[in-house]
Amino acid sequence: MTTSNPTFTPGSQSGGAVKKRRRGLSMEHGVLYIIVAILAVVFMFPFFWTMMSSLKSIQEISKFPPVWIPETLQWGNYNKTLTIVPFMLWSYNSIFVVTLSTLGTVLSASLVAYSFARFRYRGRDVIFMITLGTMMLPAQVTLIPQFILFHKLGWINTLYPLWLPAWFGGGAFAIFLLRQFILALPKDLDEAALIDGASYFRIFWQILLPLCKAVVATIAVISFIGSWNDFVNPLIYLQLPEKFTLAVGLNYFKNQPEMGGEPTQHLLMAASVMVILPVILLFFATQRYFVQGIVLSGIKG
Amino acid sequence: MAAITSPSTVYQQPRVGILARMAGAKSKMESNEAKWGYIFLLPWLIGLIVFWIGPILMSAYFSVMEYDVLSPPEWVGIANYTRAFTGDKQFWPSLARTFNFSIIVVPLSIFGSLFLAILLNQKLKGTNIFRTIFFLPHLTPAVALAVLWVWLFHPSIGPINTLLGFIGIEGPGWLTSKYWAMDALIIVSLWAGVGGNTMLIFLAGLQGVPQELLEAAEIDGAGRWAKFHNVTLPMISPTLLFNLVLGVIGALKVFTLAFVATQGGPSFSTWFYALHIYQQAFAYFRMGYGSALAWIFVLILLTFTYVQLYSSKRWVYYAGE
Numbered sequence: 001m002t003t004s005n006p007t008f009t010p011g012s013q014s015g016g017a018v019k020k021r022r023r024g025l026s027m028e029h030g031v032l033y034i035i036v037a038i039l040a041v042v043f044m045f046p047f048f049w050t051m052m053s054s055l056k057s058i059q060e061i062s063k064f065p066p067v068w069i070p071e072t073l074q075w076g077n078y079n080k081t082l083t084i085v086p087f088m089l090w091s092y093n094s095i096f097v098v099t100l101s102t103l104g105t106v107l108s109a110s111l112v113a114y115s116f117a118r119f120r121y122r123g124r125d126v127i128f129m130i131t132l133g134t135m136m137l138p139a140q141v142t143l144i145p146q147f148i149l150f151h152k153l154g155w156i157n158t159l160y161p162l163w164l165p166a167w168f169g170g171g172a173f174a175i176f177l178l179r180q181f182i183l184a185l186p187k188d189l190d191e192a193a194l195i196d197g198a199s200y201f202r203i204f205w206q207i208l209l210p211l212c213k214a215v216v217a218t219i220a221v222i223s224f225i226g227s228w229n230d231f232v233n234p235l236i237y238l239q240l241p242e243k244f245t246l247a248v249g250l251n252y253f254k255n256q257p258e259m260g261g262e263p264t265q266h267l268l269m270a271a272s273v274m275v276i277l278p279v280i281l282l283f284f285a286t287q288r289y290f291v292q293g294i295v296l297s298g299i300k301g
Numbered sequence: 302m303a304a305i306t307s308p309s310t311v312y313q314q315p316r317v318g319i320l321a322r323m324a325g326a327k328s329k330m331e332s333n334e335a336k337w338g339y340i341f342l343l344p345w346l347i348g349l350i351v352f353w354i355g356p357i358l359m360s361a362y363f364s365v366m367e368y369d370v371l372s373p374p375e376w377v378g379i380a381n382y383t384r385a386f387t388g389d390k391q392f393w394p395s396l397a398r399t400f401n402f403s404i405i406v407v408p409l410s411i412f413g414s415l416f417l418a419i420l421l422n423q424k425l426k427g428t429n430i431f432r433t434i435f436f437l438p439h440l441t442p443a444v445a446l447a448v449l450w451v452w453l454f455h456p457s458i459g460p461i462n463t464l465l466g467f468i469g470i471e472g473p474g475w476l477t478s479k480y481w482a483m484d485a486l487i488i489v490s491l492w493a494g495v496g497g498n499t500m501l502i503f504l505a506g507l508q509g510v511p512q513e514l515l516e517a518a519e520i521d522g523a524g525r526w527a528k529f530h531n532v533t534l535p536m537i538s539p540t541l542l543f544n545l546v547l548g549v550i551g552a553l554k555v556f557t558l559a560f561v562a563t564q565g566g567p568s569f570s571t572w573f574y575a576l577h578i579y580q581q582a583f584a585y586f587r588m589g590y591g592s593a594l595a596w597i598f599v600l601i602l603l604t605f606t607y608v609q610l611y612s613s614k615r616w617v618y619y620a621g622e
Contacts, residue, residue, distance in 0.1 A: 047437070049452070063458070064457060065458075118338075124338065130349065134353050141596065142353060143595070147583070201337075229442040229443065229444075232556065250445060254447075269452065280441075283436075295502065
């Protein structure tokens with residue numbers, strides 16, 4: 001992004017006109033700032049309310065009119081949440097699934113993209129077109145047969161259905177993005193290494209993959225967030241609470257309004273905060289890659 | 302590379318095996334390349350067959366069967382489809398509800414996203430912070446989103462009705478009222494969606510509008526609206542089409558939000574089509590009927606996408622052509 005100075009346009013205008021224009025623009029900026037600031041408050045308010053609710057006491061949570069900021073911040077709510085539901089177990093399951101599916105997506109998609117981008121063989125372009133076609137298909141169609149497949153394999157109430165498919169190519173979007181990226185790299189690199197006697201796999205692993213770091217990071221972040229936020233798949237495959245990931249665990253917790261005779265709304269809010277926070281932190285750490293990935297997908301489409 | 306391989310083709314041909322020739326290789330080197338190409342493709346080839354092509358075929362097969370997973374499937378012909386159209390009390394209503402939802406959410410969120418993108422494109426200081434703030438709802442897991450909005454919409458002690466109370470309005474029951482639950486879900490969808498991918502893609506589109514075109518229009522005396530209408534809008538129309546197609550598909554697929562926030566209720570007022578498929582297939586284990594519903598859904602999505610792409614010839618401008 002180039003940063004230009006929007007308030008001043010050098011030209012043949014007289015000093016007075018420039019001044020006038022400048023004042024007009026800065027007033028306009030003021031109005032814009034007010035609009036953007038109001039919108040920012042609207043967008044942030046639900047988060048603020050959730051955060052505050054998670055720090056209220058049982059009395060404060062159900063008071064009317066509602067308490068905006070709790071008198072003393074009940075950080076103990078978070079501790080209590082970890083024990084009232086198997087939150088640690090759910091977190092472990094989520095981390096397990098997310099790690100394996102992200103790793104699988106990155107490794108297998110880049111290998112497949114390398115094949116599409118650099119090798120010539122019969123059927124390659126047809127298979128690539130079919131690959132792109134899978135992006136158009138809604139998940140509902142494949143969901144039922146996949147469920148039956150995993151059911152026959154005896155994998156209901158296991159985590160396999162949630163991460164194993166990622167190791168078989170990682171999906172069309174990841175393959176597509178990586179292929180475009182590898183196509184843009186000069187082919188001389190591969191050829192020089194090939195003449196020096198490097199194997200194809202070594203060319204991929206030691207030459208191309210390091211050059212793809214940025215796009216691999218993009219895919220890793222998108223895959224991480226997609227897998228962390230996934231609800232439908234764990235909902236279908238996991239029925240035992242001790243197998244839940246955080247997404248379905250939170251839904252399960254939500255459907256238990258009382259536990260041990262006490263309202264748990266404030267604890268539910270604490271659980272929500274703990275489910276949301278990791279994705280937001282990850283986003284802050286990797287914002288550049290993330291935004292780039294979205295934008296790339298939009299421009300290519 | 303070509304200079305090396307082509308003359309040797311004649312000599313090498315007999316040594317290339319039958320598999321290599323099937324792969325389209327003429328020389329040993331090309332056959333080696335093809336072999337490794339296939340090896341690296343293999344994970345996806347398996348994935349494509351096991352998780353995509355196989356399931357698509359099986360889904361079509363199940364849609365003419367009655368199947369509850371436990372006993373073997375039984376042929377029923379088109380009975381599943383006729384049942385959907387004539388014998389299922391929730392088929393048409395759930396479809397109508399889904400369209401109803403989409404018809405409001407899609408235009409509002411496209412308009413809202415474009416508005417936010419234009420605001421962010423004014424090069425105000427701190428744009429990055431605002432972009433992040435607008436984007437955060439989109440990152441939030443849909444379950445958490447639903448959970449926290451149920452709390453915000455709480456009829457008696459929720460902050461929304463409290464704020465409405467300050468200005469003298471008695472707030473409705475929102476998610477607990479069958480007249481308001483749909484509106485509440487629309488509000489949540491807009492909050493979650495306008496600052497997301499759609500906005501970022503618009504922003505990229507706006508930044509791709511050539512500055513010299515805008516300046517030329519300005520010199521010709523175009524005002525702000527004229528510049529937007531005659532320069533910016535045509536230039537970003539491909540982006541608009543892309544967002545529209547994805548927006549329609551996304552809205553028609555609405556599931557998690559309704560499933561968690563209202564379970565389709567109260568009294569079916571937010572029972573969307575995707576919930577109906579889920580219930581038939583995974584609560585009642587009617588895999589055959591569920592597959593038929595899924596195929597009807599695919600045809601609807603494809604029709605919408607096709608109509609949009611077809612009509613786009615009239616209103617999308619491609620600068621490259």
